Amino acid sequence: MKTLEILQTPELRAIYLDALLAGLPVTIMGGVLSVLAVVKRLGFAGQGISHSAFGGVGIAAMLLAVGLLPESEPWAAPAQFAVIVLFCLAASWGIGLLSHRRTLPVDTAIGVFLAGSMAGGAILVQVAREVANERGRVGLVQSWESILFGAIVGAGTADVALAWIVAAMVLGALWWHRRRLLFWAFDEESARAFGMPAVPVRLLAMSVLAVAIVTAMKLMGVILATALLALPGATALRVASRMTTVLLASTLAAVTGLIGGLVLSVETDWPAGPSIVVVLAATFALACAVPRRLT
Amino acid sequence: MTFAVDIRGVWHTFAGTHGTPTLEDVSLSVRAGERLGILGPNGGGKSTLLRLVLGLLPLQRGEITVCGVSPSKARRDGLIGYVPQRPEMEMAMPLTAREVLAQGVTWRLAPWRRVPATLAAQVERTIDLVGARDFADKPVGSLSGGQVQRVLIGRALVGQPRILVLDEPMVGVDAAGQRQFASLLAEIHRTTGVTMLTVTHDLRAIVAGSDQVACLARRLHSHGSPKGLTPAVLAELFSHDVAGLMGELAGMHVHAHGPGETCPDGPSHRREHGQEHGQGHGPGCSHAPREGGGA
Known part of the structure; x- marks a missing residue:
């Protein structure tokens, strides 16, 4: 088996160990968030936020071209990532506020940000290239694909550190606000009527979602990021009916997807991201076949 | 004199309705420990009035106090318990x-x-x-x-709120369940003495579980005892199916006046009823903020 060969080769083992170490916090975070996303029907919001990142890339490219972002390492990549995160946060707040005030139906609000950001991002990247050429600057060295569609195999130490820090922040925020988030997610209108400030709770949920999605995208790609928001939670809700059990089952499904997907990728030479999604989907299909729920 | 709920001269107009008010000069009051049913057709402003009492909509014109304080403060202090519609x-x-x-x-x-x-x-x-x-x-x-x-x-x-607000509580409950539910509300009222405010378009729910009935279709058409629900009031309120509604009333052994007769507790009753019989700020409306940490 190729997996065993890799485990016996120190160089290859280090590469896959880094992939595992970077993927583990992201999948744990995704597993927990997925339950909230599924029951609160935020899956499409996740799509909207993830695609809004294209707009963030465009703005980062423009800032780089006019000299407002550093060109050289080690700060270039973190600065670009920070701009993308901030843009996605703004988009998530926009989606959250527009749908909360019922100014627009939620799917329309998501569509506006998704399409607008992608189109705006594409134009800004093009303009930024021209501006950078005129000014003799380096411009966006990385393709936006490499920023948005990261490959988990090949994750470096910085990626591993980023993943653990973000996961700790997201999981910490979810635990800290667990009671309010659960009440809000179950019955937002009543939560307001009970005196809960629902708008900050909604914005918190959207922010946590945005940060988690952008981090997952950077390491694993857009498809895997959105799959992580939907499949583990959907799987867990098929097999369990108590909140604690559902959260554990969802995390387990996500981690199984990561490890199983990496093994599948090695054995078949398929790309790692899609392989992980295939395992996540297969786990969901298996859960649908389970006749009874765990308590 | 302080009522559990005191509504004075309230108007409300939603944007996009060409200035047509949803609520027009509505005044009514509820004494501590009283059960008020607000009856009216769909679109008659019941839910708007309820959301104003809960402080979920900004008050445009008029005045509302809940246990002597603003609805928003009453909500924040946990003075209001809210039972929403299930959907x-x-x-x-x-x-x-x-x-x-x-x-x-x-x-x-x-x-x-x-x-x-x-x-x-x-x-x-x-x-x-x-x-x-x-x-x-x-x-x-x-x-x-x-x-x-x-x-x-x-x-x-x-x-342990001072006021229990129920929004269409019989929706989605079968006939047998409705009878049990009416008994439950009566038992809760007997045990806790909580002031109850029920919004519904279901005549049976109102007659079975209210000391006072307010008929609302943009304006307040009557406010008084359930016995005051005459065919004239119901025809004015619902504009249809009065015969069926009166059949339901008769089946519930409630005195009903004939067509064209006026009700002793009818339209002229309104606020005066509360002022004649009100016992002021009863023990059920003492105002003290709830405990609880501010997360």
């Missing part, structure tokens, strides 16, 4: 009936605090009060309409 909730959430019921108090706890024994005991007492003991550990999504209503009433009561 607003995410019933797929993996929460038990007990967990949902406890949300009425636990969301106010600081994140680092465990649920104190006194609150846990209060939750258990409320489970017994609403008759939810047999299904307290079942997932809320698996409960019948009547069982869910018991849980939601428990959630509204567990914080």
Whole structure:
């Protein structure tokens, strides 16, 4: 088996160990968030936020071209990532506020940000290239694909550190606000009527979602990021009916997807991201076949 | 004199309605411990009035006080318990009936605090009060309409509010369940003395469980005893099916006046009723903010 060969080769083992170490916090975070996303029907919001990142890339490219972002390492990549995160946060707040005030139906609000950001991002990247050429600057060295569609195999130490820090922040925020988030997610209108400030709770949920999605995208790609928001939670809700059990089952499904997907990728030479999604989907299909729920 | 709920000269107009008010000069008051049913057709402004009383809509014109304070303050201080319509909730959430019921108090706890024994005991007492003991550990999504209503009433009561607001409580409950539900509300009122405000278009719910009835179709058409529901008032209110409605009334052994007769507690009654009989700021409306950490 190729997996065993890799485990016996120190160089290859280090590469896959880094992939595992970077993927583990992201999948744990995704597993927990997925339950909230599924029951609160935020899956499409996740799509909207993830695609809004294209707009963030465009703005980062423009800032780089006019000299407002550093060109050289080690700060270039973190600065670009920070701009993308901030843009996605703004988009998530926009989606959250527009749908909360019922100014627009939620799917329309998501569509506006998704399409607008992608189109705006594409134009800004093009303009930024021209501006950078005129000014003799380096411009966006990385393709936006490499920023948005990261490959988990090949994750470096910085990626591993980023993943653990973000996961700790997201999981910490979810635990800290667990009671309010659960009440809000179950019955937002009543939560307001009970005196809960629902708008900050909604914005918190959207922010946590945005940060988690952008981090997952950077390491694993857009498809895997959105799959992580939907499949583990959907799987867990098929097999369990108590909140604690559902959260554990969802995390387990996500981690199984990561490890199983990496093994599948090695054995078949398929790309790692899609392989992980295939395992996540297969786990969901298996859960649908389970006749009874765990308590 | 302070009423549990005091509404004076309230107007409300939504944007996009070309200036047509949803509520027009509505004035009524509810004494502490009284059960007021607000009856009216769909689109008659019942839910708007309810949302104004809850402080969920900004007051445009007029004045509303709840236990002597503004609706927003009453809401924040936990003086109002709210029972919503069920379609607003995410019933797929993996929460038990007990967990949902406890949300009425636990969301106010600081994140680092465990649920104190006194609150846990209060939750258990409320489970017994609403008759939810047999299904307290079942997932809320698996409960019948009547069982869910018991849980939601428990959630509204567990914080020991001064006023219980029910929004269309009979929707989604079968005929047998409705009778049981009416008995339950009567028992809760007898036990707790809580002021009840019920908004519905269901005549049976109003007649069975109200001391006072306010008929609302943009304007207040009458405010008085359920006996004051005459064919003339109902025809003015609903504009259709008066014969059927009167049949229901007759079946419930409620005195009904003939067509064209005026009701002794009819349209002229309005605020004067409360002022004649009001006993002022009763013990059920003493105002003290709730405990709970500010998370």
